[in-house]
Amino acid sequence: MTTDTLVPVFAALGDETRWSILAALGEGDASASALAGRLPVTRQAIAKHLAVLQEVGLVEPIRVGREVQYRVLGKQLTDTARRLDAIGAEWDRRLAAIKRIAEGL
Amino acid sequence: MTTDTLVPVFAALGDETRWSILAALGEGDASASALAGRLPVTRQAIAKHLAVLQEVGLVEPIRVGREVQYRVLGKQLTDTARRLDAIGAEWDRRLAAIKRIAEGL
DNA sequence: GATAACTGCAACTATTTGATTGCATTTCCT
DNA sequence: AGGAAATGCAATCAAATAGTTGCAGTTATC
Numbered sequence: 001m002t003t004d005t006l007v008p009v010f011a012a013l014g015d016e017t018r019w020s021i022l023a024a025l026g027e028g029d030a031s032a033s034a035l036a037g038r039l040p041v042t043r044q045a046i047a048k049h050l051a052v053l054q055e056v057g058l059v060e061p062i063r064v065g066r067e068v069q070y071r072v073l074g075k076q077l078t079d080t081a082r083r084l085d086a087i088g089a090e091w092d093r094r095l096a097a098i099k100r101i102a103e104g105l
Numbered sequence: 106m107t108t109d110t111l112v113p114v115f116a117a118l119g120d121e122t123r124w125s126i127l128a129a130l131g132e133g134d135a136s137a138s139a140l141a142g143r144l145p146v147t148r149q150a151i152a153k154h155l156a157v158l159q160e161v162g163l164v165e166p167i168r169v170g171r172e173v174q175y176r177v178l179g180k181q182l183t184d185t186a187r188r189l190d191a192i193g194a195e196w197d198r199r200l201a202a203i204k205r206i207a208e209g210l
Numbered sequence: 211g212a213t214a215a216c217t218g219c220a221a222c223t224a225t226t227t228g229a230t231t232g233c234a235t236t237t238c239c240t
Numbered sequence: 241a242g243g244a245a246a247t248g249c250a251a252t253c254a255a256a257t258a259g260t261t262g263c264a265g266t267t268a269t270c
Contacts, residue, residue: 026196042230066236078193
């Protein structure tokens with residue numbers, strides 16, 4: 001289990017604007033144009049963010065006639081959460097082991 | 106529950122070099138100089154990364170004589186994981202509700 | 211007390227990236 | 241068919257950031 005696939009997901013999640021997009025999509029699917037109506041950035045900026053989010057599997061495009069709606073994918077978030085939790089627990093486990101050895105037990 | 110405090114943590118985690126620092130620290134506390142011996146970047150670059158990681162609570166400085174050792178904090182990672190999991194689950198819950206309404210149930 | 215090792219600060223560079231404007235293209239609807 | 245609304249692509253700009261070098265300040269150790 002490497003962090004190769006994990007890091008780009010965090011990079012994607014490390015931007016406020018992308019979170020506001022995700023938050024909006026969390027209330028229902030929407031197109032880039034529709035999102036541009038609600039957020040203080042241009043449609044093109046939103047389109048780029050959506051491309052980033054799609055790249056890391058946080059969002060999925062759905063063609064509906066002439067527009068492309070985007071759906072947020074909770075699974076990717078919960079999967080990422082599980083991996084993070086495992087890594088954090090592993091750190092604490094190892095450091096506790098080192099401490100035990102240092103105390104000569 | 107806002108994402109204000111969450112986003113900087115992700116921004117910090119969205120960099121490969123910082124992960125290699127975290128991975129090294131996961132095997133035991135170390136100073137910036139010690140880390141510079143193992144990683145292909147300068148001590149000063151590592152110092153900057155450690156400052157970022159400390160800022161978001163992923164790492165903690167421990168003064169030991171003339172050097173400053175850093176310890177990785179698994180709790181911050183597991184806490185972040187819980188919040189992520191909750192958000193992802195909420196998205197799926199809402200979208201399922203919308204789908205039910207759309208189907209007229 | 212001198213020297214060596216470690217940390218801290220500052221200036222600078224190059225790359226990345228978030229955001230914009232402008233235009234071309236596709237697709238629906240009357 | 242023609243107009244309106246949506247997406248796609250390209251060039252450009254400014255700010256953020258990862259990285260470097262150089263030097264000053266601290267703290268052990270001999």
